[in-house]
Amino acid sequence: MVTETAGPAGGRPGPIASVVIPAHDEAAVIARTLAALARGVRPGTFEVVVVCNGCSDDTAAVARESAPLARVIEIAEPSKARAVEVGNLATSVFPRVHLDADVELTGQDVLRLVGAIEREGLLAAGPRRVQPTDGCAWTVRWYYGFWEQLPRVRTGLFGRGAFALSAEGQRRVSAQPTMLNDDLGVDEAFVDGEYRIVDQALVTVRPPRTLRDLVRRRVRVATGNAQATSLGVRTRGAVPLSDVGRTAARSPLLAAQLPVFIGVTLVARIGARRAVRAGDFTSWLRDESSRA
Incomplete structure (x- = not known):
């Protein structure tokens, strides 16, 4: 139509x-x-x-x-x-905004992303992520409470469900190989100075409500990360342990959340091994609780 x-x-x-x-x-x-x-x-x-x-x-x-x-x-x-x-x-x-169907980005916030690209000559721009965890299991709240404070999570384009691209930015992203974690490919397509997170633009990303669905989502991410590494796209690697340690040391609450973050991360990596061994990089492992 x-x-x-x-x-x-x-x-x-x-x-x-x-x-x-x-x-x-x-x-x-x-x-x-x-x-x-x-x-x-x-x-x-x-x-x-x-x-x-x-x-x-x-x-x-x-x-x-x-x-x-x-x-x-x-x-x-x-x-x-x-x-x-x-x-x-x-x-x-152009500019072109890519938006996941299950996130919320207002028209005004799209204008803020587009304006940043046009005014600053950026290749890409992403909104600041807001994850409402009301109604989520405490383990989900604690996982994301820690994850959100990691430096790469705060500055990367991935995990937002929304980003804006200039024509050159789109050309660069389109040249990336097809991957399960498409937003990771977008993140890896740019270096500092070519993109930024626009704090005035907010995107609402609804997290899974249950621990089971959180693990499913993280298994998918871990599988996609392994695929991106095998394709030579993932150059920044996993979150450095030093970043994890420094984040945990910032407050008693973050220190308390650390075991949940590590536990979910390890379980997800173990769960991803079967898919990686089978070369299965298409199964989406979608969680439905965030769409309820």
Whole structure:
């Protein structure tokens, strides 16, 4: 479905940025994501492309109803990488924002990312991550309480579910090999000075609510990290133990959270070994509790 869009605020003709949203069976959350994206901006400010890939639910119908000006594309293959490729081909507007279907980034915050790229000549920009842990198991709260304080987690583009790219930034990311951890590939595509985290822009990333789902998510991350290392994409390596130690030493609470962080990390790495041995870098191990 292709529709005409109204002009954005300020009289500038056409959309000022594009937003590509891959969505696989996201009927429960896609309306929330699209509503946030429309918040604070006039219709037509962005060219929005939702690529529903391999859906067995009514994600496409919900997306069309929630955002009548969006272009909703349906493909049979359940592949985020293919969905992103199709979405990129469907728009030529830059800067381009890539947005996961289960996170919330307001239109105003998209403008902040786009503005940073245009004003500062950046290749990429990411929002500051907010993870509401109300209703989560205490182990989940403690894991993320520690994880969020690690230096690379605070400054990296990964784990945010949203990032904006210039045309050159998109070219560089598109040249990366297809990986399970696509956001890690994005993070590795840039060096300091080419990107930054825009603290004024906030993205809401809902964490898993149960320890079991947290471990599933971290097994997927550990598997993807191993794949990225084997492909030669992951150059920064694992979080240094020195960073872990310094983080734990910052406060008694972080020191108390450290065993949970280490325990989940070790269990996830052990769980990833089977997939790595089998060369299985496609199983998504999605957690449903964060979508409830």
